Amino acid sequence: MADGKRRDAKHRVLRCGESIRQDGKYQFKYHVGGKPRFVYSWKLEPNDKLPAGKKPCLSLRELEKQIGYDLESRLDPRGRKMTVAELVDRYISTKTGVRASTVQGYKYVKRILEKTDFSGKKIADIRTSDAKIYLIKLQESGKRYSTVSTVRGVLRPAFQMAVDDDTIRKNPFDFQLATVVVNDSVTREAITRDQMRKFLKFIHDDNVYCKYYEVVYILFHTGMRISEFCGLTINDIDLKNRVVNISRQLQRGSDMRLIVQPTKTNAGTRRIPITEDVAECFQAILEDREPPKREPIIDGYSGFLFIDKDGMPLVAMHWQHRFNHMVKRYNEIFRLQLPNITPHVCRHTYCSNMAKSGMNPKTLQYLMGHSDIGVTMNTYTHLGLEDAVDELQRMEEKRAREEIYKGTKRQQETSLTPRMFRVV
Numbered sequence: 001m002a003d004g005k006r007r008d009a010k011h012r013v014l015r016c017g018e019s020i021r022q023d024g025k026y027q028f029k030y031h032v033g034g035k036p037r038f039v040y041s042w043k044l045e046p047n048d049k050l051p052a053g054k055k056p057c058l059s060l061r062e063l064e065k066q067i068g069y070d071l072e073s074r075l076d077p078r079g080r081k082m083t084v085a086e087l088v089d090r091y092i093s094t095k096t097g098v099r100a101s102t103v104q105g106y107k108y109v110k111r112i113l114e115k116t117d118f119s120g121k122k123i124a125d126i127r128t129s130d131a132k133i134y135l136i137k138l139q140e141s142g143k144r145y146s147t148v149s150t151v152r153g154v155l156r157p158a159f160q161m162a163v164d165d166d167t168i169r170k171n172p173f174d175f176q177l178a179t180v181v182v183n184d185s186v187t188r189e190a191i192t193r194d195q196m197r198k199f200l201k202f203i204h205d206d207n208v209y210c211k212y213y214e215v216v217y218i219l220f221h222t223g224m225r226i227s228e229f230c231g232l233t234i235n236d237i238d239l240k241n242r243v244v245n246i247s248r249q250l251q252r253g254s255d256m257r258l259i260v261q262p263t264k265t266n267a268g269t270r271r272i273p274i275t276e277d278v279a280e281c282f283q284a285i286l287e288d289r290e291p292p293k294r295e296p297i298i299d300g301y302s303g304f305l306f307i308d309k310d311g312m313p314l315v316a317m318h319w320q321h322r323f324n325h326m327v328k329r330y331n332e333i334f335r336l337q338l339p340n341i342t343p344h345v346c347r348h349t350y351c352s353n354m355a356k357s358g359m360n361p362k363t364l365q366y367l368m369g370h371s372d373i374g375v376t377m378n379t380y381t382h383l384g385l386e387d388a389v390d391e392l393q394r395m396e397e398k399r400a401r402e403e404i405y406k407g408t409k410r411q412q413e414t415s416l417t418p419r420m421f422r423v424v
Contacts (some may be wrong), residue, residue: 008044018044018060024051026060030067037064083165084155085110085119091158099261100253109154112147119191126371129361131155139181149183163294176182190352191345192241195338198219202330210325211288214281215297215306215319216326219343221278223350226252226316226343228268231260234304234380235288237282244282246369249273250298252315261301268369 006014014020017029021040028039035219043059046323049050050056069410074229082090091140092106113119118134138148156173163171185420191199200220201212219229227249236245248260263269286308295302304313324344354364365376 008337012044015064018406020135028060028064028067028185039067041341046153059245068270082123082162083120084123084293087123087158088113088119088154091154091161093123094161100259101251101261106154112143112151118162123159123168126159126172128170128172128175132175133335135177135181139184144273145181145183145409149177150175177351189339189345191339191341193353196349198334199327199330199338199341202333203326209322209329212322212326214284218278219346220350222272222274223347223354224272225249225264225268225347226319228263228369229343230304230306230313230315230319231301232305233301234286234305235303237286239279239283239286242276242279244274245271245273248301250313258298258312260301263369265369265371267365267371269310270366270369272367290361374393 006028008014008020020029020254021027024042026041026044030037030039039060041057041060041063042054043049046059048059048416050236084130092110095102095106116134116137118130121130135152136146138151139145140300142277145149152392154170159168159171159173161225164167168366169353199416200213200217203209203216219226224244224246228246229278231248231250232244236247237252238245246263249263249268251259251261253259294311296304296312297303298309306314306318308318320342327338328343328379351364351368351419354367355361361376368376370376388424
């Protein structure tokens with residue numbers, strides 16, 4: 001060509017990096033990290049007519065514009081082709097040193113993703129609306145709010161990692177979940193003191209369930225997590241000083257193997273004081289404990305309080321089933337029904353009872369093993385009208401006592417004024 005510029009069949013000047021292949025397809029060559037990359041199109045400009053029999057596609061200039069924007073933003077067009085499943089795998093690979101329960105949670109989310117087409121989509125194609133629709137469909141398919149929250153709890157940081165890596169520009173999962181799906185989770189409320197007393201009396205007097213009385217009483221009056229209680233050993237019970245050492249939890253993994261793990265949070269490792277009646281319950285448990293033929297050792301720990309028929313320590317699932325049976329039996333006998341009571345309801349009830357009694361929130365935070373005072377303070381927000389009436393009545397009685405005390409003191413001071421004495 002006279003001007004030395006490369007042109008296509010329509011005599012349009014081809015830009016730097018543009019060329020035409022032998023089959024007539026336009027090609028654009030660019031570099032990422034020193035390595036050549038290529039994009040292709042049957043059209044140079046958006047208004048070009050598509051050759052007969054060819055699938056619709058973006059023009060080469062549109063692709064160049066997209067790539068140019070990505071390169072200016074330091075985005076890697078190759079990384080944008082990563083699928084959601086590949087991104088999640090990459091994210092999980094960065095989470096080293098996590099607990100076994102967390103690993104199981106990751107596997108659970110991956111199984112859910114694998115059952116949907118969403119996992120195969122390119123992360124660069126995911127918009128906020130796509131993310132919302134996916135979570136809505138999960139709930140419509142029968143997944144509970146807690147499950148949807150768990151899935152989003154992995155996808156959100158995974159996509160944020162892609163943003164931080166300059167692979168995509170925006171996190172499509174960066175929104176409030178409650179504004180998208182319905183929160184159908186059931187809050188585990190505390191039971192009343194009267195319900196607690198009736199339930200404990202029933203267990204104490206029942207010929208079948210009386211053997212579980214001490215455990216239920218301890219859970220109601222210490223606020224321990226059931227996994228923490230299962231992790232207790234004989235050496236953790238100091239009856240002389242009435243102190244229980246909580247430093248671990250016993251759990252069962254998905255492979256059915258028992259494992260000892262640290263407490264749920266660092267604040268969960270604590271030494272809690274116990275009352276005399278709780279100490280008596282622990283004493284009864286220790287006296288009734290029959291040493292097994294072979295003491296089970298789990299991750300170096302032995303001397304667990306309860307052993308099953310197979311010679312292994314009891315875990316949370318065992319106690320959950322027993323609570324279910326006890327509540328079901330109670331409701332079969334009594335007309336006034338009890339709500340669902342679980343080991344965690346016992347913990348919540350203890351926390352609520354201590355809050356109602358006026359315990360200092362920071363003290364209660366320590367006893368509960370909460371890492372965040374906000375979790376403890378939420379218990380105070382659960383108090384209702386009855387609690388407010390009791391608190392006002394308590395304040396009125398306190399004020400009345402103070403007024404009586406002040407009146408008595410003034411009367412005594414008046415009766416002893418100097419005017420009543422005469423010097424002789």
